[in-house]
Amino acid sequence: MSMGHFTNSADPRSGLEVVRDWNGIAQVVLRSPKGHSARVSLHGGQVVSWKNDRGEELLFTSSKAVFKPPYAMRGGIQMCFPQFGNSGTLERHGFARNRIWIIDDEHPPTNHNGNGSKAFVNLLLKPSEDDLKCWPHCFEFRLRVSLSKDGDLSLKSRIRNVNGKPFSFSFAYHTYLSVSDISEVRIEGLETLDYLDNLSQRERFTEQGDAITFESEVDRVYVSSPNVIAVLDHEKKHSFVIRKDGLPDVVVWNPWEKKSKTMVDFGDEEYKQMLCVDAAAVERAITLKPGEEWTGKLELSAVSSTNCSDHLDHPVSI
Known part of the structure; x- marks a missing residue:
């Protein structure tokens, strides 16, 4: 289904729009003065689009993705809370990515102003009665999604315990990056690290390669990772620089050919x-x-590969 079926409910000249998708669910469109954009859906608090100043989509969305609650759309950036993975009675990767969020009225959407500040929106999720039945903990999950004047995409999650007792959770920004050809991509910054291999019952291994490249299915959790890593796309001649804070691990996943054919909301060849x-x-x-x-904070930058090393020393600035 096309990503363009929206009805505007705000003046597009403001640079910030609140639009509705074909299910009537609101999405917030953030724009930079230079022409970058991002779109955030209240379904799951999911970032469903991030485009550069040439209008090129930087996030992957499957052509077979299901755009209908209560299921998360296959692509973009999903909020995985209160678990990442599949265990117990909770939904796979938790329920946050499947719920309808609200715009935080205390901090309404804001567009860029003259001093070069970021465009951002604040979203809020609280547990429903049904959520409390399967995970009996009261929380407030506040998410800020920001777009800088140079097109950097930032996400800041704040999760507060408003419960009468402690609770524990796992978390991930499940981020689908769009690449030209998976065989031409490598990740730098995870070499020599230990990882848990989900294809081998979470057995622990140590990364041996100078960089991570892809020739088959990969499903790994790299632990105690640095806060800045890079994904280099040789064919596109650009790199994604990923900065994070409060998030010690990095999950790397590509389903490859065999698993792709078992996924109903994923094209057979889209793993490439x-x-x-x-x-x-x-x-x-x-x-x-x-x-x-x-x-927990995440910042994504798309930069020319020749300038990639200049960005690796900069701390997360959300």
Whole structure:
């Protein structure tokens, strides 16, 4: 289904739009003065689009994705909470990515102004009665999605325990990057690290390669990872620089050919054009006492490969 079926409910000249998709669910469109854009759906708090100043889509969305609640759309950036993976009675990757969020009225959407500030929107998720039945913990999940004047995409999650007792969770920004050809892509910054291999019952291995390249299915959790890594796309001659904070792990996933054919919402050959690289907290659960708050940050930049090294030393600035 085309991504263009929207009805505007705001003046597009403001540079910030609230639009509705074909299911009537609101999406917030953020724009930079230079022509970059991002779109965030209230279904799942999911980032469903991130485009550069030439209008090129930087996130992958499957041509067979299902755009209908209660299921998360296959692509973009999904909020995986309170678990990443599939265990117990919770939905796979948690329920946050499947729920309808609200715009945080205390912090309404804001567009760029003259001083070069970021365009952003704040979203809020609280548990429903049904959520509390399967995961009996009261929380407030606040998500800020920002777009800088240079097109950098930032996500900041704050999860607060408003419960009477401690609770624990895992978390991931499940990020589908669009690539030219998975065989031409490599990841730098994870070499020499230990990883848990989900294709081998989470057995622990140590990365041996100088960089991570792809020749078959990969489903790994790299633990205790640096806060800046790069995904280099040789054919497109650009790189994604991924900065994170509060998220010690990196999940790397590509289903390859065999698994792709078993996924109803994923094209048989689409594994060639995508790569998931997720900033995450998976190996060790995060525990919050009553009243405590956890913060996890992600910043994505798309840069020329020749300038990639200049960006690797910059800290996350959300």
